[in-house]
Amino acid sequence: xxxxxxxxxxPFALGACVSVGGGTLTPxxxxxxxxxxxxxxxxxxxxxxxxxxNRGIIDILVRRSWAPNGAPRVGEAVxxxxxxxxxxxxxxxxxxxxxxxxxxxxxxxxxxxxTIPDDTVRQTNRRGTVxxxxxxxxxxxxxxxxxxxxxxxxxxxxxAPVGEVIAGMDxxxxxxxxxxxxxxTGSGPTQQRLTNEGEAYLAKDFPLLDQILSAxxxxxxxxxxxxxxxx
Numbered sequence: 670x671x672x673x674x675x676x677x678x679x680p681f682a683l684g685a686c687v688s689v690g691g692g693t694l695t696p697x698x699x700x701x702x703x704x705x706x707x708x709x710x711x712x713x714x715x716x717x718x719x720x721x722x723n724r725g726i727i728d729i730l731v732r733r734s735w736a737p738n739g740a741p742r743v744g745e746a747v748x749x750x751x752x753x754x755x756x757x758x759x760x761x762x763x764x765x766x767x768x769x770x771x772x773x774x775x776x777x778x779x780x781x782x783x784t785i786p787d788d789t790v791r792q793t794n795r796r797g798t799v800x801x802x803x804x805x806x807x808x809x810x811x812x813x814x815x816x817x818x819x820x821x822x823x824x825x826x827x828x829a830p831v832g833e834v835i836a837g838m839d840x841x842x843x844x845x846x847x848x849x850x851x852x853x854t855g856s857g858p859t860q861q862r863l864t865n866e867g868e869a870y871l872a873k874d875f876p877l878l879d880q881i882l883s884a885x886x887x888x889x890x891x892x893x894x895x896x897x898x899x900x
Contacts, residue, residue, distance in 0.1 A: 705886045710744040713889040718747055718832070721882045724844065727837035728887075729799055736788040736831040739801055739809065743831055744886060746811045751780060752884035756871050758858045760878065762846040764820070767802055768881060769812030770860065772868035780811050781864070788829040794820040797838055798830040815841055844879045 710716060714734065720727040733740040746752060751771055759767035771777045787807050794800055794816050800823070802812035815834060816823075834841060848857040858878070862870050871878055 705748070705889065707745070707748060709889050710741065710748070710886065712891060713744075715832075715890045716740075716744060716886050717835075717888040718743065718884060719887040720752070720837075720884050722840060722844075723880050723882060725837060725840040727840050728835050729832050730835045731799075731832035735791050736829050738785050738788050739829060739831040742785050742801075742809070742811070743813070746780070747884045747886055750884075751776065751811060752881050754868065754880065754882070756868070756875075756878040756880045757844050758860070758863055758871065758875075758878060759814070759851060760844055760846040760848070760857075761817075761850060763818055765814040765816055766841060766844050766846070767812060767814040769802065769810075770863050774865055774867040777864050777867070783810055785809050787827060788831075790824050790827060790829045792830045794823040794828055794830055797834040797841075799832045799834065800828040800830045803828070817842070845877045847877060848875055 705716075715730055715732045718729040718731055720729065731740050731743050746769075752768065754772040755768050755770065756772075757766045757768045758770060759765070771780070784807055787803075787809065792798065796816055796818050798816050799813055800816070801809040802814055803809045806827070813831075849855040851857040852859045858871060858875050
């Protein structure tokens with residue numbers, strides 16, 4: 670995958686604790702009236718990323734225990750606004766939907782060399798899990814994909830899930846997949862052109878691709894007994 674069972678209701682209410690991976694997480698700072706910043710994620714065990722798309726809301730629970738290197742990068746990219754306006758440019762029916770090339774080529778260029786180390790695969794790439802795309806060892810940057818089916822073979826290729834969709838899998842399933850794979854094996858968007866030309870390329874040649882209107886960290890959880898993260 671080159672820099673080419675989870676349709677559930679939210680398992681928590683505001684202010685509630687959540688059982689995750691056999692442990693209990695207690696809510697940290699969260700308030701829809703203010704922005705959650707880097708300090709609030711510094712000691713977070715898990716955090717909720719809310720993608721507002723043109724088709725509806727997708728909630729992703731990102732878990733540091735699954736991917737100690739990958740999870741903080743997701744939070745960093747979300748807080749920076751990197752994913753705002755990005756399209757699901759690689760959407761393959763019955764396989765994955767992928768995003769992470771910014772609508773502005775200069776923004777993409779600023780992030781594309783900021784690689785992070787690989788994580789050990791601690792969870793399988795089952796339907797609804799979210800993993801980084803990569804082009805080889807230690808090449809992950811900001812591209813992510815959601816598994817549309819159980820893709821256990823990706824585990825053996827080193828794709829380590831960083832989280833899972835906990836609400837909005839019906840929205841994920843509704844994302845447009847009609848263009849198929851990109852060149853050279855298909856007629857879908859070419860990543861190099863998207864990297865160089867940005868949104869203008871997709872708007873002109875692939876206008877039906879769905880879009881992330883905004884991505885925000887909506888809530889954080891701290892491991893039980895941890896000090897509260899600063900906002």
